[in-house]
Amino acid sequence: MPKMMSLEELQALREKVKASIDLREKGDQAEKMVIVRVAMATCGIAAGAREIMSYFLDEAQHRNLTNIMVTQSGCMGYCYAEPTVEVTKPGEEPIVYGYVTKERAQEIIEKYILGGELVEGIIPVSHQSLDE
Amino acid sequence: MSKYMMHILVCGGTGCLSSQSGEIVEGLKKAIEDIGMQNQVQVVKTGCFGFCEKGPIVKILPDNTFYVQVKPEDVEEIVSEHIVKGRKVERLLYENPESKTPISDSKHMNFYKKQMRVALRNCGFINPENIEEYIARDGYGALAKVLTLSQMEVIEEVKKSGLRGRGGGGFPTGLKWEFAYKNVADQKYVVCNADEGDPGAFMDRSILEGDPHSIVEAMAICGYAIGATKGLVYIRAEYPLAVKRLECAIAAAREYGLLGEHILGTAFSFDIEIRFGAGAFVCGEETALIHSMEGKRGEPTTKPPFPAASGYWAKPTNVNNVETFANIPVIFLKGAEWFSKIGTEKSKGTKVFALAGKINNVGLIEVPMGTTLREVIYDIGGGIKGGKQFKAVQTGGPSGGCLTEKDLDTPIDFDNLLAKGSMMGSGGMIVMDEDDCMPAVAKFYLEFTAEESCGKCTPCRVGTKRLLEILEKIVSGRGTPKDLDTLKELSEVIKDTALCGLGQTASNPVLSTLKVFEEEYIAHVRDHKCPAKQCSALLQYRITEKCVGCTACSRVCPVGAISGTVKKQHTIDISKCIKCGACESKCRFNAIVKE
Numbered sequence: 001m002p003k004m005m006s007l008e009e010l011q012a013l014r015e016k017v018k019a020s021i022d023l024r025e026k027g028d029q030a031e032k033m034v035i036v037r038v039a040m041a042t043c044g045i046a047a048g049a050r051e052i053m054s055y056f057l058d059e060a061q062h063r064n065l066t067n068i069m070v071t072q073s074g075c076m077g078y079c080y081a082e083p084t085v086e087v088t089k090p091g092e093e094p095i096v097y098g099y100v101t102k103e104r105a106q107e108i109i110e111k112y113i114l115g116g117e118l119v120e121g122i123i124p125v126s127h128q129s130l131d132e
Numbered sequence: 133m134s135k136y137m138m139h140i141l142v143c144g145g146t147g148c149l150s151s152q153s154g155e156i157v158e159g160l161k162k163a164i165e166d167i168g169m170q171n172q173v174q175v176v177k178t179g180c181f182g183f184c185e186k187g188p189i190v191k192i193l194p195d196n197t198f199y200v201q202v203k204p205e206d207v208e209e210i211v212s213e214h215i216v217k218g219r220k221v222e223r224l225l226y227e228n229p230e231s232k233t234p235i236s237d238s239k240h241m242n243f244y245k246k247q248m249r250v251a252l253r254n255c256g257f258i259n260p261e262n263i264e265e266y267i268a269r270d271g272y273g274a275l276a277k278v279l280t281l282s283q284m285e286v287i288e289e290v291k292k293s294g295l296r297g298r299g300g301g302g303f304p305t306g307l308k309w310e311f312a313y314k315n316v317a318d319q320k321y322v323v324c325n326a327d328e329g330d331p332g333a334f335m336d337r338s339i340l341e342g343d344p345h346s347i348v349e350a351m352a353i354c355g356y357a358i359g360a361t362k363g364l365v366y367i368r369a370e371y372p373l374a375v376k377r378l379e380c381a382i383a384a385a386r387e388y389g390l391l392g393e394h395i396l397g398t399a400f401s402f403d404i405e406i407r408f409g410a411g412a413f414v415c416g417e418e419t420a421l422i423h424s425m426e427g428k429r430g431e432p433t434t435k436p437p438f439p440a441a442s443g444y445w446a447k448p449t450n451v452n453n454v455e456t457f458a459n460i461p462v463i464f465l466k467g468a469e470w471f472s473k474i475g476t477e478k479s480k481g482t483k484v485f486a487l488a489g490k491i492n493n494v495g496l497i498e499v500p501m502g503t504t505l506r507e508v509i510y511d512i513g514g515g516i517k518g519g520k521q522f523k524a525v526q527t528g529g530p531s532g533g534c535l536t537e538k539d540l541d542t543p544i545d546f547d548n549l550l551a552k553g554s555m556m557g558s559g560g561m562i563v564m565d566e567d568d569c570m571p572a573v574a575k576f577y578l579e580f581t582a583e584e585s586c587g588k589c590t591p592c593r594v595g596t597k598r599l600l601e602i603l604e605k606i607v608s609g610r611g612t613p614k615d616l617d618t619l620k621e622l623s624e625v626i627k628d629t630a631l632c633g634l635g636q637t638a639s640n641p642v643l644s645t646l647k648v649f650e651e652e653y654i655a656h657v658r659d660h661k662c663p664a665k666q667c668s669a670l671l672q673y674r675i676t677e678k679c680v681g682c683t684a685c686s687r688v689c690p691v692g693a694i695s696g697t698v699k700k701q702h703t704i705d706i707s708k709c710i711k712c713g714a715c716e717s718k719c720r721f722n723a724i725v726k727e
């Protein structure tokens with residue numbers, strides 16, 4: 001690393017490295033984030049959940065959506081509809097989408113996360129989570 | 133650019149490292165490579181999370197999963213379950229002590245709920261050996277900002293923040309900087325005091341281990357403000373990990389042009405050197421520290437002159453504590469106004485405490501000034517170990533005093549603690565329960581100060597020794613009521629006549645326990661009893677009617693003090709008993725009591 005010679009160079013480096021701890025910053029402020037939770041159990045992975053998770057990560061980055069936190073969960077119990085994705089907006093009830101393909105993922109981002117309108121593929125939530 | 137989906141943070145503080153967190157890091161890295169996910173999952177060794185009671189800690193982000201007491205053999209399960217299948221490993225989750233249910237998200241832990249992390253903001257969050265992670269957290273942004281201000285503007289900002297020294301004295305930091313700034317000289321110095329000698333204290337060590345760059349940055353800011361080009365960190369050689377992380381930070385800062393000549397292309401030059409202390413408590417006192425750095429005996433001299441006027445090699449020198457410095461970058465990033473809104477009227481910001489003693493969550497915590505002792509001990513600390521009765525808490529280490537039940541709702545700040553007969557000190561907090569004997573506690577601290585007295589002045593050298601002798605007499609049952617008067621009188625004399633802070637405060641633990649627990653002292657000297665049942669010389673073993681006459685005790689007694697016939701209650705001959713306790717631990721019927 002060559003010596004930085006100006007305040008602007010420091011600024012530029014900060015912009016560049018910020019992404020490296022982005023994930024931790026988001027985890028730290030999870031309550032303000034749109035949380036996209038991809039079910040990553042054996043069934044989900046077999047149905048392509050890992051690709052869907054990468055897709056959400058890539059899209060969030062390309063579109064510079066800093067308020068989206070992509071994470072994974074265990075099996076949500078909707079194995080018939082894998083890959084499943086649960087989206088929780090701050091202060092709202094989680095919504096679960098099934099059979100998520102890249103196209104549907106794009107729709108979820110554009111219409112639901114950004115636009116606030118519900119898109120097809122919602123699975124009626126059959127349980128209540130026991131989190132505190 | 134990395135596309136990590138998950139970060140695994142492993143505590144690399146001294147405590148966790150000694151319980152194999154190094155192996156955990158290696159194990160995780162290897163297991164993740166084995167499944168080919170090294171580009172998706174990043175393993176980071178961080179500084180202390182503070183929750184030392186349950187270390188080693190492994191935290192997984194972004195879902196905030198908090199695993200406690202992780203062992204190297206747990207690594208495989210964490211990877212195969214959590215990382216691959218997204219299922220949390222329940223048995224490693226922290227359990228809510230009341231409901232006994234596992235808590236999956238660290239945000240729900242009481243330990244963290246009431247804390248506010250300013251000085252510790254990066255500890256347990258970044259890799260301390262990676263300058264870019266610090267920069268990503270706006271690191272060196274404060275220095276960059278400062279370089280566009282005038283020296284007096286910088287000092288004014290620190291003054292406005294209300295920051296007071298965290299090394300024990302609580303002196304206003306901005307004012308101290310102003311003194312050093314106004315003293316004109318061809319060379320000035322910035323010194324960071326990382327001597328940290330209080331028994332049970334490890335705040336400064338954890339900051340240096342977890343976030344060394346914040347100290348480097350703050351020292352450079354201070355150098356700019358007072359007009360110094362050289363910084364020195366005085367650190368005890370017993371802190372090898374902190375030394376290593378600091379060396380690594382200094383080297384990286386030089387490489388990036390954040391230390392050295394013409395920092396960030398400006399006219400300002402500043403560099404830092406490390407000096408090692410040999411671990412004498414008195415060398416934490418600033419004048420002794422300076423003498424020690426000059427290669428002289430680590431003995432204090434009278435003030436004035438203060439270091440700000442004549443310090444290292446008789447040049448103006450600004451000495452600040454590690455935690456004081458750790459607050460500086462935040463003040464410039466978030467503004468003095470933001471900082472001054474935290475805390476109480478005269479004590480701004482937060483304070484880091486090292487919780488120790490009979491408390492459930494031993495560890496490192498940071499709370500806003502004004503938090504009550506009750507919140508610290510019960511909400512964050514999880515209450516007293518083993519459901520015992522709280523008795524007292526010692527703040528200020530060997531220079532402080534003890535606070536009791538009636539003080540629990542006092543908001544903690546510099547002035548309130550002084551008013552209650554203790555002091556803030558550097559942040560050690562030792563909790564005592566019903567089993568602690570207060571004269572013995574006072575004796576413990578006096579042993580420390582008598583040992584650490586540098587011997588330069590008579591009141592401290594001889595006085596602490598005499599105090600210790602009287603306390604030894606009291607706990608061994610040879611004390612008389614007159615000893616209590618002597619203790620008080622001698623304590624006051626030492627306080628008034630000792631040269632440095634060590635001697636001046638050495639008698640505080642005696643005076644404070646004597647004031648609050650006078651009854652307990654009287655019981656020792658008048659009735660020759662120890663109410664807490666700790667002073668073995670004052671206790672006698674007795675066999676109660678629970679005895680079934682099994683003869684186990686009489687067979688184990690090494691001096692043959694126990695007699696009795698089979699199936700009949702036995703008795704102990706007090707004149708022969710050496711109080712070794714062998715009979716008590718042998719008895720299966722709880723028939724032997726210590727009174």
Ligand SMILES: Cc1cc2nc3c(=O)[nH]c(=O)nc-3n(C[C@H](O)[C@H](O)[C@H](O)COP(=O)(O)O)c2cc1C
Binds near residue numbers: 414
């Ligand atoms: C016996 C004795 C030991 C001390 N030990 C320390 C220490 O370990 N660390 C520290 O920062 N200050 C220690 N101090 C206080 C320093 O003399 C000095 O006040 C402090 O470093 C100033 O920094 P601050 O204004 O940032 O608190 C000690 C003082 C005395 C009298």
Ligand code: SF4
Binds near residue numbers: 414592631632633634
């Ligand atoms: S008070 Fe004690 S430690 Fe301080 S100078 Fe005197 S003898 Fe040394």
